[in-house]
Amino acid sequence: MKKQIDYFESTLFALFHLSCLFVICVGVSWTAFITCLALYFIRMVGITAGYHRYFSHRTYKTTRLFQFVLAWLGACASQHGPLWWAAHHRHHHRYSDTEQDRHSPVTQGFWWSHVGWFLSPANDKTNYRMVPDLVKYRELLFIDKYYLLPPASLAVSLWALGVLLEYIAPWLHTSGSQMLVWGFVVSTVLLYHATFTVNSLCHKFGRRRFNTGDDSRNNSLVALIALGEGWHNNHHFCPASERQGFYWWEIDISHYILHVLSRLGIVWDLQCPPGRIYQPAVMNKEASAASR
16 A cells, blocks of 8 residues: 655644644633533544444444534544545555555554644545445535534634623633634644544454454553544444444443433434343453454
């Protein structure tokens, strides 16, 4: 696989990271800090419950309206459109940790698996053949084509909110620039690297419960910061399962959220791990095979 990055896009990506330093100029307030954390959480749900568990793996069902909401939230994380994301992820599962896997740390190295592949012009286009179940939705095609629209509208909205709060609630000590830097820039950079660690860390560091034919691993730290995505070996063993933390002690916040939404009737038919994995004989056999 030829490794080539887009230097213009990479420069913009680096400058966006450096923009975090503007926190020195704009200062900080509890309002801006809480907004940063809230938007990290909400948009991470858009990636984990939306882009990953719904669009990539179809592990549950929902209405067309909520499908659009998930697509918009995921796009707000500035990680391209839902069809692009799903197509690349399905490709990853098909060729996991082989030379054809575009972001495997095993075959491509840590830096490339973490961020290099994301900045490569070879990976810019959406392979619509990988997502035939999604291309029939015009609104998803729209978001996929104009994937910069959701994050741009979020950035403008945050700036406008900060200006409004500065005027009507000066005791909050915030401003348009402060809300933009903390609520959008810092939050988005954190989102980038929390998501990217699933690719770069969860195929190198952690424990293997199942023999999956690749080097996927369960990593509890990544599971915490990526709302359950760190149970990666579980996921590669059963990609069709909405739940990725197979045991009660495996914290899977995205699953908890989807479970609540299912109680409310917003989503349904959440796919569970196969019951056989909880049989001791199967667990011992898989653990033994994974350790070899």
